[in-house]
Amino acid sequence: MTILHDEGQQAIATESRRVLEARMRKEDLLPLLEVEGRYHEGFWATAKEQGWTALALPESHGGLALGLVELGLIAHQAGRTLSGAPFLTSGFGAAKAIELYGSDAQKARWLPGLASGDSIGAIAFASGADPLPAQPGVRFADGRLDGIAPAVSGGVAADIAILLAAGADGPVLAVAELAGVERRTVASFDNSRCLADLVFAGTPAERLETGGAARDAALHILALQAVVTAHEQTGGAEALMEIARDYAVTRKAFGQPIGAFQSIKHRIAELYGLVELARANCIHAAAREGAEDFITAAAAARLSATEAYDSAARDCVQIHGGIGVTWEIGLHLHMRRARSLALEQGSTLFWEDVLVDRLAGEGA
Amino acid sequence: MSDLEGWRAKAAAWCESMVPQFGKAARKGLSVEEDLALGRRYQKAKFDAGFAGINWPTDLGGQGLGHIEKIAFEAEEMKHGFPNVYFGISLGMPVPVLMQFGTDREFVKERVLKALQGEEIWCQLFSEPSGGTDLAGLRTRAETDGNGWKINGQKVWTSWAQYSDYGVIVVRTDPTVAKHKGLTYFWVDMKAPGVTVRPIKLAGGDSHVNEVFFDDVRIGDDHRMSPVGGGFAVAMATLMIERYVATDSAGFGPHLDLFVDLAKEVRLNGRPAIEDGRIRQQIARNHAMRAGLDSINVRARLMMQAGMTPGPEGSLNKLVAVRSRQKLSELAIDLQGAAGFAFDAHASPKDDWASSWINAPTGRIAGGSDETLLNTIAERILGLPQDHRPDKGVPFNEIPA
Ligand SMILES: Cc1cc2nc3c(=O)[nH]c(=O)nc-3n(C[C@H](O)[C@H](O)[C@H](O)COP(=O)(O)OP(=O)(O)OC[C@H]3O[C@@H](n4cnc5c(N)ncnc54)[C@H](O)[C@@H]3O)c2cc1C
Numbered sequence: 001m002t003i004l005h006d007e008g009q010q011a012i013a014t015e016s017r018r019v020l021e022a023r024m025r026k027e028d029l030l031p032l033l034e035v036e037g038r039y040h041e042g043f044w045a046t047a048k049e050q051g052w053t054a055l056a057l058p059e060s061h062g063g064l065a066l067g068l069v070e071l072g073l074i075a076h077q078a079g080r081t082l083s084g085a086p087f088l089t090s091g092f093g094a095a096k097a098i099e100l101y102g103s104d105a106q107k108a109r110w111l112p113g114l115a116s117g118d119s120i121g122a123i124a125f126a127s128g129a130d131p132l133p134a135q136p137g138v139r140f141a142d143g144r145l146d147g148i149a150p151a152v153s154g155g156v157a158a159d160i161a162i163l164l165a166a167g168a169d170g171p172v173l174a175v176a177e178l179a180g181v182e183r184r185t186v187a188s189f190d191n192s193r194c195l196a197d198l199v200f201a202g203t204p205a206e207r208l209e210t211g212g213a214a215r216d217a218a219l220h221i222l223a224l225q226a227v228v229t230a231h232e233q234t235g236g237a238e239a240l241m242e243i244a245r246d247y248a249v250t251r252k253a254f255g256q257p258i259g260a261f262q263s264i265k266h267r268i269a270e271l272y273g274l275v276e277l278a279r280a281n282c283i284h285a286a287a288r289e290g291a292e293d294f295i296t297a298a299a300a301a302r303l304s305a306t307e308a309y310d311s312a313a314r315d316c317v318q319i320h321g322g323i324g325v326t327w328e329i330g331l332h333l334h335m336r337r338a339r340s341l342a343l344e345q346g347s348t349l350f351w352e353d354v355l356v357d358r359l360a361g362e363g364a
Numbered sequence: 365m366s367d368l369e370g371w372r373a374k375a376a377a378w379c380e381s382m383v384p385q386f387g388k389a390a391r392k393g394l395s396v397e398e399d400l401a402l403g404r405r406y407q408k409a410k411f412d413a414g415f416a417g418i419n420w421p422t423d424l425g426g427q428g429l430g431h432i433e434k435i436a437f438e439a440e441e442m443k444h445g446f447p448n449v450y451f452g453i454s455l456g457m458p459v460p461v462l463m464q465f466g467t468d469r470e471f472v473k474e475r476v477l478k479a480l481q482g483e484e485i486w487c488q489l490f491s492e493p494s495g496g497t498d499l500a501g502l503r504t505r506a507e508t509d510g511n512g513w514k515i516n517g518q519k520v521w522t523s524w525a526q527y528s529d530y531g532v533i534v535v536r537t538d539p540t541v542a543k544h545k546g547l548t549y550f551w552v553d554m555k556a557p558g559v560t561v562r563p564i565k566l567a568g569g570d571s572h573v574n575e576v577f578f579d580d581v582r583i584g585d586d587h588r589m590s591p592v593g594g595g596f597a598v599a600m601a602t603l604m605i606e607r608y609v610a611t612d613s614a615g616f617g618p619h620l621d622l623f624v625d626l627a628k629e630v631r632l633n634g635r636p637a638i639e640d641g642r643i644r645q646q647i648a649r650n651h652a653m654r655a656g657l658d659s660i661n662v663r664a665r666l667m668m669q670a671g672m673t674p675g676p677e678g679s680l681n682k683l684v685a686v687r688s689r690q691k692l693s694e695l696a697i698d699l700q701g702a703a704g705f706a707f708d709a710h711a712s713p714k715d716d717w718a719s720s721w722i723n724a725p726t727g728r729i730a731g732g733s734d735e736t737l738l739n740t741i742a743e744r745i746l747g748l749p750q751d752h753r754p755d756k757g758v759p760f761n762e763i764p765a
Contacts, residue, residue: 034569129630129637129701151702189707189718253498255755255763262751263735310694317567317725321733322496322521325567325726332567332722339697339721343705347698349632349642 003287005069013073017080019046024081026330032084032192033336037156037185039192040084047088048117057095061111068224072231072286076279079235079309079341082333086153086193086344087120089232093225094121094175097162101173101208101217110160110175122158122178123225124149124198125218131346132164132218138200140165140172140207145200151186153344155196163205164218173214176205190340219354223298226345227285230298230305233341234278237305240312240334241271244319251321258319267315274308281305299355306348309338368436368669371429375437378413379444382406388445388712396570400527403447407482410448415441416480417455424463425477432668435609442612445714449572453523454479456609458486458532461602462551465589475530487554489519489533489576490599496521497736499534500544500596501755501763504578506535512584513537513550515558518577521730525561525574528554534599537592539761546760547595550587557581568722569709603732611678613657615685616727617713617720620650623696626717630699637699650692657681676745683737686727693721 005013023042032038047053056071057063071092078088095114098106113119127137127150138147145165152161158178165172181203183196209217245268248259258264278301285301288294313335317324324331342348384390386406391399410416411425418434420426427433441448459479466472478484492502504517515535525531531552538546552559558581563571590598614620624647627638637643657680664674696717697704704718711719728734742748755763 126702129632129699129703131701134634151705186705187707188705189722190705193705195705252765253495253501254751254753255501255758256752260752261735263738314690314725318728318734321729322491322573325729327565327567327569335567335722335725339694340705342694342698343701347701347704349640349698352642353633 003283012070016074016077020077020081036191039194043084053117054115057115062115068286068289075228075231076235079232080239089225089228090154091121093123093221094162096224097221119159120157122152122154122161124152124161125164131350136164136166138165140167140174145203145205149198151195152198153193155198156194170211171214173209173217174205174207176203190336193340223295226302227298229341229345230301231282233305233309234282237275237308237312240316241275244268244316271312278305278308296358299351302351306342313338371433372436375440379440386446399447403450404482411481425480454486457602458488460605484529485527487522487525487528487531489522489531491521493520504535506537515578515581520575521573522576523573525576526563534595540759542757543760544596548592549590549595549598611661611681613654613685615689617689690724693717
């Protein structure tokens with residue numbers, strides 16, 4: 001697939017940006033930091049109404065049959081304006097797992113709800129510090145799940161989850177409805193991510209894959225989500241770079257704009273470099289969906305986007321001086337989001353390993 | 365045991381004995397007001413035990429000892445997380461400046477004694493909305509008013525102003541001369557009519573800094589602590605007083621041992637993270653950096669003990685340590701994976717990585733931003749030229765806003 005966006009794709013980027021800029025305000029996001037388990041309902045309503053939940057899913061099940069490129073473009077805009085809920089990414093991951101590894105019956109049962117956004121999907125692979133554990137903490141036996149899946153993004157509100165669980169014959173990729181499942185909300189520095197520990201106790205679940213295939217499938221889903229998240233991170237980093245630039249040309253010290261000081265000017269120019277590398281890696285990765293080197297491309301996108309967003313958060317705050325660390329200006333919304341997105345779908349440490357294993361020919 | 369060692373041992377024993385009453389456990393769950401009240405009691409206990417104003421003159425309630433004893437005490441005190449943060453600025457800068465430049469000595473003595481016993485708190489009213497780094501560009505003005513002065517304007521980022529009884533302030537008394545020549549230094553009563561304090565909530569959730577508004581605040585000329593137009597020099601002297609403080613190579617974040625413990629606990633790829641090369645490298649590099657800073661600090665202490673003036677390399681501590689703490693805290697969050705999301709707004713940056721991370725940016729801005737510290741090193745220590753300063757020598761009221 002070409003990495004030059006066509007007119008339709010450009011229109012998706014422009015339109016989603018217009019809608020989100022009109023509807024997302026930091027004044028509505030700040031209070032969400034101080035309560036647990038609440039998300040920005042307007043954001044999620046917009047995602048449903050605009051068809052973003054359906055975008056990358058098959059037409060046969062209520063989707064729009066577009067792909068990672070288009071969803072990435074929207075995630076980028078969502079990152080710019082600090083998306084108010086994690087479900088766009090997690091719902092996409094859950095739907096892809098069912099689309100790629102589920103039976104026709106499973107697809108018919110769950111995909112339409114995920115495509116319309118009426119069902120919220122979550123991914124619960126992690127256990128301990130490991131985003132893709134060899135020995136998952138949740139057990140799968142006789143069609144039932146037991147154990148705790150820690151800090152699942154969207155876990156507070158999700159209707160269904162895709163899990164990596166430990167079965168008798170190795171790991172199992174499973175799907176479970178969460179109706180009766182206990183959720184322990186996690187108090188986090190970015191509470192609108194709606195993190196919860198999911199407590200499974202004899203919860204009915206259906207198997208999608210087993211053994212090595214389950215692990216490969218989970219990595220593939222994680223990589224798909226990582227590419228979406230990388231777009232979101234790049235969007236956040238880009239917004240911070242622009243905020244820093246705007247401040248540096250207006251704020252004055254010693255009779256001149258602070259942007260005239262080379263230490264400030266170069267810091268912002270370095271951010272430009274990080275943002276453009278991340279963007280380029282995102283565009284490349286999105287276009288490699290389905291290709292042999294997809295995981296490699298996803299890892300590269302993920303690594304450069306995490307670096308860009310964390311760096312932009314540090315530097316943009318620093319350039320603002322005292323005003324940068326106030327609650328009200330809200331730069332900490334980005335700072336917090338940079339860290340929560342750095343953890344979701346696996347940290348830099350994880351993706352470095354995935355990437356180098358592949359480059360060294362040791363990958364799965 | 366040398367005198368200094370004896371002093372240190374005595375300080376350590378006293379601090380240890382204060383832990384049940386004032387340590388981290390005693391402070392847990394307290395509101396800011398309750399913690400401040402506890403802090404006042406702690407400061408009084410410190411005064412009674414002879415550990416307040418260690419290097420201040422005895423006739424003002426101090427102990428008449430040297431910087432070296434003060435630093436030795438602070439190094440012990442820092443280990444325990446006592447509620448002393450409310451007095452850090454007060455006793456660190458404004459009150460020493462009052463001792464040095466206050467003209468009414470009776471008044472000075474009364475204030476110093478109350479401040480040393482935690483009864484009164486002083487704040488430092490320097491930074492303004494229009495600028496903190498460019499201190500001489502400040503806009504709050506004082507005009508003559510009968511025999512005294514009338515202050516109008518706004519300060520910002522004033523730490524602990526909401527609990528302060530007094531403050532030291534730099535204001536513009538003559539806008540027609542070059543910016544740093546038209547400033548005068550006063551003390552003000554924070555409870556005086558026309559002073560309004562409004563707390564500012566910070567990114568980490570706390571509100572220890574404030575906006576302070578001055579509306580026709582009238583003060584007598586006896587509040588003046590510098591010659592008229594000579595305020596900039598006293599402001600500089602204020603910022604220099606804190607040269608001799610105990611520094612923390614952890615950048616006021618967690619000790620490196622806590623990172624090592626975390627790395628031993630967490631598993632990466634099925635093995636303890638402490639076996640991972642990337643983690644080992646960060647531990648090694650952070651150790652080398654912190655050990656270097658510690659050595660600089662010890663050497664400075666020994667030089668002081670020998671009556672010498674420590675070198676300028678001590679100014680590296682905050683710059684290097686806080687920046688590194690910020691990144692190490694991010695890595696600690698990454699390392700924890702799912703557990704890394706957890707956050708407790710009341711946790712201490714000294715032992716919680718998320719708290720250390722979210723509060724790190726304030727440390728890179730307050731008390732001289734990274735950029736300011738780098739400029740100082742470049743220009744004052746290394747003799748590199750200053751940036752172009754278009755406002756240099758221009759009368760303040762002719763500098764474009
Ligand atoms: C937690 C906290 C507590 C504080 N407590 C007090 C207090 O008690 N009393 C008080 O008076 N002030 C206090 N301050 C204010 C602090 O001193 C100022 O925030 C600081 O001096 C920076 O000023 P500013 O915020 O106006 O940023 P600005 O001066 O506007 O600086 C903005 C950016 O430009 C950079 N910059 C400025 N000049 C240059 C230059 N020449 N070269 C390169 N870069 C430059 C700065 O480093 C910064 O990155 C506090 C601040 C904080 C965050």
